[in-house]
Amino acid sequence: MPGRRGDPVIERLPLRPLIVEAAARLAEAGVGSPMPDAESLAAHLLGTERMRLALIPMVEPEIADRYRALIEQRAARIPLQHLTGTAAMGEIDLAVGPGVFVPRPETELLFAWALAYLATLPRDHAPIVVDLCTGSGALALAIAHARPDAEVHAVELDADAFTWARRNADTRIAAGDTPVTLHAADVTDPALLTPLTGRVDLVVANPPYIPEAAILDPEVADHDPHRALFGGPDGLDVIRAMVAPLARLLRPAGATAIEHDDTNGGGVAAILAAADFVDIAEHPDLAGKPRFVVARRRGL
Ligand SMILES: C[S@@+](CC[C@H](N)C(=O)[O-])C[C@H]1O[C@@H](n2cnc3c(N)ncnc32)[C@H](O)[C@@H]1O
Structure with a gap:
């Protein structure tokens, strides 16, 4: 249903550029496998598998914020497996x-x-x-x-x-x-x-x-x-x-x-x-x- 006038407009964000940005951040932090880690953390957050990320082209801004926070933890060199559990x-x-x-x-x-x-x-x-x-x-x-x-x-x-x-x-x-x-x-x-x-x-x-x-x-x-x-x-x-x-x-x-x-x-x-x-x-x-x-x- 289209939003009513006055409803806040939530701009969804394309996921792939977020992942590319995250991989660049991890590479800059010295993480050895930046793109696999960026994809794994996105998959973890979205409750899916890495190979199925393409099925989720857009995400809510709140998800993007949580993803960036998770990427910052990985950039601080917390092991990937500690973040995914x-x-x-x-x-x-x-x-x-x-x-x-x-x-x-x-x-x-x-x-x-x-x-x-x-x-x-x-x-x-x-x-x-x-x-x-x-x-x-x-x-x-x-x-x-x-x-x-x-x-x-x-x-x-x-x-x-x-x-x-x-x-x-x-x-x-x-x-x-x-x-x-x-x-x-x-x-x-x-x-x-x-x-x-x-x-x-x-x-x-x-x-x-x-x-x-x-x-x-x-x-x-x-x-x-x-x-x-x-x-x-x-x-x-x-x-x-x-x-x-x-x-x-x-x-x-x-x-x-x-x-x-x-x-x-x-x-x-x-x-x-x-x-x-x-x-x-x-x-x-x-x-x-x-x-x-x-x-x-x-x-x-
Ligand atoms: C390299 S980790 C391997 C864990 C597991 N086998 C794996 O492959 O993931 C070695 C483990 O041995 C345990 N450990 C070290 N010295 C030990 C000892 N003398 N007796 C029993 N366990 C010991 C450590 O606490 C640690 O959990």
């Missing part, structure tokens, strides 16, 4: 925010390897999987979603991260996934998950692995928890200390996949070799950098 792993979305590590796309490669490995196991028993350093629960919950037959355990030491993992685990249970068992524990504890000793088919881990002196983007340095990032002077402190409990958990010929810093592939492989692991293999990320190592506990 979610990050993906496999087929699931995880709630993330202050106090927990934001799952990264490169970990999808380890996740894909883990699923491929589980698919090779005989179906004579439910596979047991342990995710060490679970953070938001990303790997454990994505594996439980993809493999409902698996018994999945996840270990996290940090109380804030554990709270996010619990929240995500509850969300996945409500969505119908097989529950993951969360353990508030230290992955370097020699008594870690003692009842699972010698029974685990696969241990996955994306532990803290950045060398202390590394210089990081503000999104990482100022927003991911310190404990989630750093692994001592060479980045290997947690990996070194967790390998003995990890080896004890695995059944003979059981496998592990450990993500690591791109400077440290050889270091992790050497730690595994010294712990008598076999079939040690390095896997690169999409940029061709060494990203995770897989190995097997020696068979009987």
Whole structure:
């Protein structure tokens, strides 16, 4: 119905120029992926997907104002996922925010390897999987979603991260996934998950692995928890200390996949070799950098 005389006229604004303006602002602020981030934040605000933004050509001025405010937060280098509240792993979305590590796309490669490995196991028993350093629960919950037959355990030491993992685990249970068992524990504890000793088919881990002196983007340095990032002077402190409990958990010929810093592939492989692991293999990320190592506990 046309507005009556005297009604305030609300001028709607074209969305695409707003997004282009936002991407320029993010580029100026040093954000690494300005256009994808500008589109993702527009999609988040409008409750749609990035690929469907073209279906919303015009927006109200109030939406434009809120969008610009959101862009200013991103320009201040608050992580995109803290602004949208979610990050993906496999087929699931995880709630993330202050106090927990934001799952990264490169970990999808380890996740894909883990699923491929589980698919090779005989179906004579439910596979047991342990995710060490679970953070938001990303790997454990994505594996439980993809493999409902698996018994999945996840270990996290940090109380804030554990709270996010619990929240995500509850969300996945409500969505119908097989529950993951969360353990508030230290992955370097020699008594870690003692009842699972010698029974685990696969241990996955994306532990803290950045060398202390590394210089990081503000999104990482100022927003991911310190404990989630750093692994001592060479980045290997947690990996070194967790390998003995990890080896004890695995059944003979059981496998592990450990993500690591791109400077440290050889270091992790050497730690595994010294712990008598076999079939040690390095896997690169999409940029061709060494990203995770897989190995097997020696068979009987
Ligand atoms: C790099 S984050 C990875 C989180 C998750 N696996 C992911 O890929 O998104 C490492 C996690 O390990 C946890 N952590 C660090 N040291 C630990 C320890 N000794 N025992 C258990 N968890 C630990 C941190 O709190 C953090 O949540």
